[in-house]
Amino acid sequence: MWNVMQCAVQGRSHIKSDTPCQDKTYSAVDNDTQVIALADGAGSAKLSHYGAETVTKFICSELIEKFDAYFSDNDGASVKQQLIEGMLKSLSKTANQLECEIRELASTLLFVAIKNNQFIIAHIGDGVVGYLKNDEMKIASQPENGEFVNTTVFTTSKDAIMTMKLIKGSLGEIQGFVLMSDGAETSLYNKKERKLADVLKKIMQISTVVSADKVQEQIKQSFENVIIKATTDDCSIAMLVKANDTFKGYLQLSNKHKCELLKINSVSSKRKIRRYDDILVYLQNKQSVYQIARKIHLKPKYTKKYIDKLCMLNFIEKNGDYYHTIVIMRTGNEENNE
Amino acid sequence: MDNNMLLRIEDLVNNPTPRVPICLCLDTSGSMGAVEGECVATGETVYEDGRTWNVVTGGTSRIDELQKGVEQFYEAIREDEIAVYSAEICIVTFDNKATCVLDFANVERQETIPELHPVGDTAMGEGVNLALDLLDRRKQEYKDKGVDYYQPWLVLMTDGVPNGDVAELNRAICRTTEMVNQKKLTVFPIGIGNESDMSTLNSFSPKRPALKLQGMKFQEFFAWLSKSVSKTSQSTPGESVKLDVEGIKGWAEL
Numbered sequence: 099m100w101n102v103m104q105c106a107v108q109g110r111s112h113i114k115s116d117t118p119c120q121d122k123t124y125s126a127v128d129n130d131t132q133v134i135a136l137a138d139g140a141g142s143a144k145l146s147h148y149g150a151e152t153v154t155k156f157i158c159s160e161l162i163e164k165f166d167a168y169f170s171d172n173d174g175a176s177v178k179q180q181l182i183e184g185m186l187k188s189l190s191k192t193a194n195q196l197e198c199e200i201r202e203l204a205s206t207l208l209f210v211a212i213k214n215n216q217f218i219i220a221h222i223g224d225g226v227v228g229y230l231k232n233d234e235m236k237i238a239s240q241p242e243n244g245e246f247v248n249t250t251v252f253t254t255s256k257d258a259i260m261t262m263k264l265i266k267g268s269l270g271e272i273q274g275f276v277l278m279s280d281g282a283e284t285s286l287y288n289k290k291e292r293k294l295a296d297v298l299k300k301i302m303q304i305s306t307v308v309s310a311d312k313v314q315e316q317i318k319q320s321f322e323n324v325i326i327k328a329t330t331d332d333c334s335i336a337m338l339v340k341a342n343d344t345f346k347g348y349l350q351l352s353n354k355h356k357c358e359l360l361k362i363n364s365v366s367s368k369r370k371i372r373r374y375d376d377i378l379v380y381l382q383n384k385q386s387v388y389q390i391a392r393k394i395h396l397k398p399k400y401t402k403k404y405i406d407k408l409c410m411l412n413f414i415e416k417n418g419d420y421y422h423t424i425v426i427m428r429t430g431n432e433e434n435n436e
Numbered sequence: 437m438d439n440n441m442l443l444r445i446e447d448l449v450n451n452p453t454p455r456v457p458i459c460l461c462l463d464t465s466g467s468m469g470a471v472e473g474e475c476v477a478t479g480e481t482v483y484e485d486g487r488t489w490n491v492v493t494g495g496t497s498r499i500d501e502l503q504k505g506v507e508q509f510y511e512a513i514r515e516d517e518i519a520v521y522s523a524e525i526c527i528v529t530f531d532n533k534a535t536c537v538l539d540f541a542n543v544e545r546q547e548t549i550p551e552l553h554p555v556g557d558t559a560m561g562e563g564v565n566l567a568l569d570l571l572d573r574r575k576q577e578y579k580d581k582g583v584d585y586y587q588p589w590l591v592l593m594t595d596g597v598p599n600g601d602v603a604e605l606n607r608a609i610c611r612t613t614e615m616v617n618q619k620k621l622t623v624f625p626i627g628i629g630n631e632s633d634m635s636t637l638n639s640f641s642p643k644r645p646a647l648k649l650q651g652m653k654f655q656e657f658f659a660w661l662s663k664s665v666s667k668t669s670q671s672t673p674g675e676s677v678k679l680d681v682e683g684i685k686g687w688a689e690l
Contacts, residue, residue: 245620247454247584248668285448290582297447304442313442320443328448330518415440 099341100132100212100274101310103301105318106334107326109281120147120205121279121334124154131165133158133211134336138225138279140204140252148192149203153253156188157181161211161218169216169266178262181220185253204252208239208277210338212269219265219275222258224250226287228294230274230302230339235294239263241280241287250280274302274339281331282321298337304412306342307359312424316412347428348378360411377404378413382427384420453521454584456669457540457574460509461567462502462552463594463628464529469554470595470629471495485557486599498595498628499554505654506549512662513543519662520544522586522669526570530563530600532556540574559600564592564608564640568615586668587622591661593649595628598636605636613642626657 108119120139125132135154139146160181161168171177185207186200193200206223221227224241242261243250251261276298278286286295305313317335325333348356356371357363373394380393391401405421408414413425466484475495482489506527513519520543527538529552537550571588578585590612598605615621625637625646637646649657 243584246587248586284451285443287451288449289451289584295447295449297443300447301442316440316442320441324441324443324445324448409440412440412442 099343101305101313101339101341102127102132102134102337103305103310103314103317103339104134104136104334104336105314105321106136106279106332107318107321109326109330109332111330112332118147119332120150121281121332122147122150122154122205123277123334123336124151124158125336125338126158126162128162131162131211131213132338133161133209134275134277134338135207135209136225136277136279136334136336137205137207137253138223138281138332138334141248143202143204145196145198145202146205148196149189149253150205152188152192152203153185153205153207154209156185157207157209157220160184161209165211165213165216165218169213169218174264175259178220178259178264182253182259182262189254201254204254206250206279207253208336210275210277212275212338215269217265217267217269217272217275219263221263222251222253222255222261224280224283226276226278226283226294228276228278228287228298229272230276230299231270231272233273233299235296235299237292237294238265238275240292241283269340272340274305274337276302277336279332279334281329281333282325282335284329284331285325285333286335302337302339305337305339306345307348307426308412308424309426310339345426345429348425349375349427359413360407373404374408377408378423378425378427381414381421381423384417384422386419387421390421452581452583453518454586454669455524455578456519456522456586456665457524457526457571457578457588458665459526459528459567459571459588459590460506461528461530461563461590461592462506463531463558463560463563463596464499464552464554465531465556465558465594465596466554467558467596467631468499468502468552468628469497471497484555485596497554499552501654502593502628503549503552505658506552508655509658509662510543510546510549512659513665516662516666518669519666523665524574526567526574528563528567528570530559530566533559534562534566536566536570540570557599558594558596559604560592560594560598560636561602561605561608562600564590564612565604567592568608568611568621571621587620589622589624589665591624591626592637592640593626593628594637595632597631597633609636609639612640616642624661 102125104123106119106121106123123136125134135157137150137154139150168177189200189203206225208221208225208227211218219227219238221239224243227239228237321333353371376394387398391398414421415424471492473495475492478491480491513523524540526540529535529537567590616623623641625640627634627637627648
């Protein structure tokens with residue numbers, strides 16, 4: 099099973115001009131197939147947010163339906179042509195409904211589809227497609243910009259097929275995929291070194307021990323408060339992350355594994371691990387620092403250090419003066435060996 | 437606000453702000469010393485820039501107004517939260533020769549704008565060629581350092597008829613029009629006063645006519661220019677920036 103997390107937030111210039119968020123993300127799942135798609139509507143096209151929505155929805159249903167046919171077709175040019183034709187057809191329908199020209203619906207497109215042990219990636223325009231393999235963030239597809247930063251290729255461009263990237267392969271050791279628009283790229287992709295920010299790995303790893311809904315909520319909060327400050331553009335991200343099927347909840351982990359998650363020295367005393375365990379268990383119901391300090395028999399100022407560490411690790415959340423655990427303590431299907 | 441965020445500022449990549457390289461290519465020939473307003477003739481004459489001039493006292497010269505306009509342009513860019521980090525300005529002057537009086541840098545580092553002095557002839561071709569060379573060099577520096585950039589701008593301002601090397605002038609016109617046609621350059625040729633050679637200025641601009649500045653309205657022009665820089669520096673892919681030429685009709689004649 100793979101988890102999906104996605105968000106798209108309106109950029110500062112669009113907030114100012116009261117223009118809708120032109121970045122759209124969409125995902126679909128059906129039996130063994132999962133798809134995530136992201137599109138960034140062209141700044142110059144007034145209705146591009148409808149175009150971005152149309153292509154992301156189209157591509158998700160298309161790949162759910164025809165993954166095998168596309169994957170087994172060794173003629174990449176033909177696959178590109180079929181995908182672009184399908185997109186243009188669905189954009190044409192939207193254009194008819196909106197009574198506009200198809201170019202008014204221009205957007206970029208990035209998607210990843212997986213089925214069993216296979217994947218398909220496609221990319222038109224700017225934005226980045228990355229993946230996590232053997233605990234290392236890697237790039238699958240770079241942004242396709244023209245010479246100037248405000249030029250790129252769109253789904254409706256004549257040369258879309260010429261620059262469209264199409265990749266397929268076996269999932270193997272791949273632990274997750276990430277799609278991002280150029281707005282998010284500003285903060286999460288080092289253009290000079292062509293490297294993705296390490297924090298993406300952290301998010302993917304956290305999503306294996308914290309519920310995907312909670313991670314998505316925190317990503318959205320981060321985008322709204324941090325990421326949009328680095329750019330005036332809309333920002334979006336979509337992630338598809340392999341769940342850890344062996345994870346039965348934090349409480350079922352070995353001390354060695356807990357040390358890895360808590361980022362503490364593996365030779366640390368069992369007492370230290372037990373202290374973290376006690377706090378996490380106690381915070382299944384929200385509590386203040388003073389309540390926690392009383393519970394674990396430690397002065398508040400020392401207790402706060404444990405609390406801060408757990409906050410940094412995103413294992414607990416703070417609301418006002420109260421903290422509560424968000425890391426999954428028990429999955430419900432764990433063996434009862436306590 | 438509670439800090440429950442997965443992405444903290446320290447986790448983010450710090451990419452440089454995309455740049456808008458702008459070269460102001462300014463006529464500083466003797467004719468730019470021409471004065472308007474209340475002035476008194478001294479009775480003396482002087483031959484410069486291809487003609488004889490009456491020497492006067494008082495009034496305001498074109499070069500003084502141009503200087504004020506450039507300074508106001510810098511001020512406006514410095515006050516714009518986006519443009520201040522994206523605009524990079526270089527100033528080339530042309531009189532008997534072309535000179536780069538201020539090389540490309542972030543505007544915050546360009547604390548002093550060099551004083552412009554009217555002297556000599558109008559080597560416009562040499563000026564434009566130097567401006568294009570500097571823009572090309574700056575683009576290469578961006579590429580080498582992985583800095584994104586927008587289409588460069590060339591602002592050409594003159595009040596007279598070019599009287600430098602003809603071959604240099606033709607080369608400058610060829611280079612500029614080719615770059616404009618290939619969408620690699622935005623050019624603003626601006627004529628100052630009634631004696632500016634609009635037909636030569638037009639030959640630099642294949643897509644839209646050169647603009648003629650009404651009277652001495654330099655400050656209005658530079659205010660418009662800084663707003664356009666601001667708009668460009670916020671544009672996103674696909675957004676070909678529509679420069680509001682209508683908005684400058686108040687100060688210019690098309």
